[in-house]
Amino acid sequence: MENKIEIKNVDKFYGKKQALYKINLTINQGMFGLLGRNGAGKTTLMKTLATLHQKKNGSITVCGVPIENTKEIRSMTGYLPQDFSMYPTMTVEESLDYLGILSGMTKDARQKRIDVLLKRVNLTEHKHKKVKALSGGMKRRLGIAQALLHDPRVLIVDEPTAGLDPEERIRFRNLLCEVAEERIVILSTHIVGDIEATCEDIAIMNNGRILWQGTVSELIHNTDNKVFTVNVNKKYLTQIKKNYIVTGMLVQSEYTTVRIISDMKPDIQGVTTAEPNLEDAYMYCLYSHGCDVSGGAV
Amino acid sequence: MLFFKEYKKMLFSLTFLIYFIAVIAMYFTQFHNDCKEAIYEPLPGQESYGMIAKETPDILMPAATESLVNGYLSDSYTAYPIGFYKNVHLSEKKKQKMAEIITEISGISKEDLDNFTNYEEGGFYIDENGGMMQLESNIPEINIPKALTYERFRELMRKADDIIGGGSEYSDENIVGNFSLVQKTYEDALTEYNKFLNEDKITGAYARLFCDYMGIVLAILPVFVAVSLASLDKKSRMEQLAYSRKISSVKLIFTRYFTLVVLLLIPVAITALIANFKVCGMYPNNSADIFAIFKYSASWLIPNIMTAAAVGMLMTELTSSLLAIFVQGVWWFISIFASANGLTGSIGKFTLVARHNSLYGLDTFMNNFNDFVFNRIFYTVISIIAIALTAFIYEQKRKGIFNGYSFRFKISKHKS
Ligand SMILES: Nc1ncnc2c1ncn2[C@@H]1O[C@H](COP(=O)(O)OP(=O)(O)OP(=O)(O)O)[C@@H](O)[C@H]1O
Ligand SMILES: [Mg+2]
Numbered sequence: 001m002e003n004k005i006e007i008k009n010v011d012k013f014y015g016k017k018q019a020l021y022k023i024n025l026t027i028n029q030g031m032f033g034l035l036g037r038n039g040a041g042k043t044t045l046m047k048t049l050a051t052l053h054q055k056k057n058g059s060i061t062v063c064g065v066p067i068e069n070t071k072e073i074r075s076m077t078g079y080l081p082q083d084f085s086m087y088p089t090m091t092v093e094e095s096l097d098y099l100g101i102l103s104g105m106t107k108d109a110r111q112k113r114i115d116v117l118l119k120r121v122n123l124t125e126h127k128h129k130k131v132k133a134l135s136g137g138m139k140r141r142l143g144i145a146q147a148l149l150h151d152p153r154v155l156i157v158d159e160p161t162a163g164l165d166p167e168e169r170i171r172f173r174n175l176l177c178e179v180a181e182e183r184i185v186i187l188s189t190h191i192v193g194d195i196e197a198t199c200e201d202i203a204i205m206n207n208g209r210i211l212w213q214g215t216v217s218e219l220i221h222n223t224d225n226k227v228f229t230v231n232v233n234k235k236y237l238t239q240i241k242k243n244y245i246v247t248g249m250l251v252q253s254e255y256t257t258v259r260i261i262s263d264m265k266p267d268i269q270g271v272t273t274a275e276p277n278l279e280d281a282y283m284y285c286l287y288s289h290g291c292d293v294s295g296g297a298v
Numbered sequence: 299m300l301f302f303k304e305y306k307k308m309l310f311s312l313t314f315l316i317y318f319i320a321v322i323a324m325y326f327t328q329f330h331n332d333c334k335e336a337i338y339e340p341l342p343g344q345e346s347y348g349m350i351a352k353e354t355p356d357i358l359m360p361a362a363t364e365s366l367v368n369g370y371l372s373d374s375y376t377a378y379p380i381g382f383y384k385n386v387h388l389s390e391k392k393k394q395k396m397a398e399i400i401t402e403i404s405g406i407s408k409e410d411l412d413n414f415t416n417y418e419e420g421g422f423y424i425d426e427n428g429g430m431m432q433l434e435s436n437i438p439e440i441n442i443p444k445a446l447t448y449e450r451f452r453e454l455m456r457k458a459d460d461i462i463g464g465g466s467e468y469s470d471e472n473i474v475g476n477f478s479l480v481q482k483t484y485e486d487a488l489t490e491y492n493k494f495l496n497e498d499k500i501t502g503a504y505a506r507l508f509c510d511y512m513g514i515v516l517a518i519l520p521v522f523v524a525v526s527l528a529s530l531d532k533k534s535r536m537e538q539l540a541y542s543r544k545i546s547s548v549k550l551i552f553t554r555y556f557t558l559v560v561l562l563l564i565p566v567a568i569t570a571l572i573a574n575f576k577v578c579g580m581y582p583n584n585s586a587d588i589f590a591i592f593k594y595s596a597s598w599l600i601p602n603i604m605t606a607a608a609v610g611m612l613m614t615e616l617t618s619s620l621l622a623i624f625v626q627g628v629w630w631f632i633s634i635f636a637s638a639n640g641l642t643g644s645i646g647k648f649t650l651v652a653r654h655n656s657l658y659g660l661d662t663f664m665n666n667f668n669d670f671v672f673n674r675i676f677y678t679v680i681s682i683i684a685i686a687l688t689a690f691i692y693e694q695k696r697k698g699i700f701n702g703y704s705f706r707f708k709i710s711k712h713k714s
Binding site: 050054087146 | 303307538540699
């Protein structure tokens with residue numbers, strides 16, 4: 001069986017409102033990042049992959065299995081929803097055990113797997129804590145543990161790093177990368193840093209459409225010679241913001257260092273070309289597809 | 299496995315605790331409280347032995363006739379066509395037919411009936427000494443024709459029952475119990491007492507009373523526990539976690555239901571056990587059937603629990619609201635009301651709450667036994683169908699095909 005997800009011409013409606021438009025994506029083994037701003041349709045697409053939503057048209061196959069075959073898809077998919085919790089009065093360990101049963105795991109398998117996973121997500125010492133007593137970050141770690149519980153071939157995690165402290169965020173990314181060695185991992189986020197550190201392949205979504213799909217370096221490459229920095233006096237800031245995409249601003253005592261994106265070299269004194277990063281590339285991608293990005297940072 | 303997990307999950311919930319206490323309280327305030335004195339063997343020469351329904355034409359004919367005339371004049375007949383109370387009014391055509399029957403059995407001419415305008419139902423008034431006095435029901439004088447045979451009379455009663463639409467007081471099943479109550483003789487009382495000892499083995503009679511009381515609460519309280527269980531995933535925001543796992547909806551929902559029913563039976567089993575000790579203790583010198591209360595409880599009460607729990611799960615899955623409690627509440631109320639005028643052996647084919655508020659009346663119960671069995675099997679089957687439907691709806695929601703009907707009083711706001 002091939003290890004990939006193929007999405008062809010998928011439309012999705014919420015009642016009359018269309019949330020996905022003709023989505024075409026091929027997702028291979030490893031980490032796949034889904035980047036897009038609020039309301040782009042990331043969650044909608046991921047839920048569709050996790051069999052929680054019905055698509056209207058098109059076809060989806062996961063490792064050769066059509067998505068309509070829900071039982072098989074569910075047994076090989078681990079899903080971490082964007083917004084979730086568990087029974088408040090159950091302990092961490094009990095919750096995992098319960099969900100393991102729902103995945104049809106044997107008692108032995110559950111015990112072994114839960115121990116390993118609790119260690120991996122750094123929750124071993126909290127395993128007797130009740131879910132209601134967990135912090136937001138701990139809950140998210142419990143969430144990733146439950147998604148990995150039945151050793152799924154496909155892991156779908158919807159904004160998993162939201163609410164984690166920097167240390168945990170790094171641990172988390174590393175964990176995902178490890179996991180992705182033998183799996184397909186789909187990660188959604190609107191935090192570019194998460195993607196930069198972990199993903200090779202990415203797709204950018206906006207308004208229910210895929211704007212761009214490729215590797216991180218390709219995306220950054222698109223922005224070569226389009227990123228500039230310039231030191232300007234504060235009083236020109238408003239004007240610059242109006243004319244260019246500003247992705248960074250460092251206020252110093254006499255002047256401000258501004259990072260701008262522009263198709264052509266801006267006609268400002270002292271402008272220098274800069275090395276593009278993923279954030280620049282993301283902004284440029286949105287901009288070049290006609291999105292309003294004048295707000296500044298992502 | 300899942301059973302034990304679900305079991306633990308529900309056992310420590312607040313709703314279950316409240317349910318548990320309510321059932322135990324019902325037991326002690328009603329049944330336990332009723333069991334103060336043992337039934338003794340009747341002695342000859344007692345002033346009264348109570349009433350008994352015994353087919354006696356001399357009593358039955360005038361009583362039924364008077365009731366039918368009353369019904370005709372007020373154009374209101376009580377009936378339980380499918381086990382539920384119904385107040386029947388007749389069309390003009392049917393009134394004509396009924397008038398013919400009345401003329402034949404009461405000797406009141408059609409003209410007298412038609413001209414009889416100042417009809418008043420029997421009521422009460424306060425006399426000058428402050429006592430309550432019953433008003434004589436103000437109806438034309440009844441003279442049952444000498445030539446009218448009892449067989450013909452019963453035939454006419456069957457016709458009257460047909461006209462009313464079945465299930466009336468005049469039907470073959472009900473007429474004796476309604477209109478032919480006589481004083482028990484010593485022999486009657488003794489026969490009954492012997493049946494109590496030998497056929498019911500004491501506990502059988504108490505089991506019916508036990509089930510009568512417990513059946514009332516068990517037709518309503520389980521719905522609260524069921525609703526709380528069925529809305530727990532949503533309330534805990536873990537629906538999506540459960541949805542995305544492998545287990546089949548049928549297995550999950552049926553296991554939850556089964557666990558729920560077992561759980562709901564705990565206080566029933568406990569009270570049945572206490573009742574058994576209590577009753578056996580009242581009759582230390584007789585041999586009682588120590589299984590009767592459990593046998594009766596299993597067949598009589600489990601369908602009540604199953605039905606209320608199924609309504610709770612189905613409606614909650616369907617609407618994500620507290621609608622189930624309202625629906626079950628209304629049904630329960632109607633069912634209680636439906637059986638309010640006959641608390642013994644009032645077990646229609648379709649009444650949810652089977653009543654038998656007496657230690658006597660084994661015969662009445664046995665006469666209705668087939669209906670009782672039908673009734674209990676009917677509710678068991680209906681419950682299982684409702685749960686199959688719940689599993690189907692769960693699967694639809696799980697796949698995002700159906701999102702539940704919304705009602706104003708939601709349990710929790712829908713998220714993401
Ligand atoms: N249950 C729903 N009913 C109707 N519309 C919905 C529903 N869920 C999402 N939408 C709409 O579909 C669009 C995509 O939403 P989605 O949740 O997929 O975005 P997202 O990319 O996950 O956003 P975020 O970054 O905020 O999580 C939005 O316009 C949203 O309003
Ligand atoms: Mg989202």
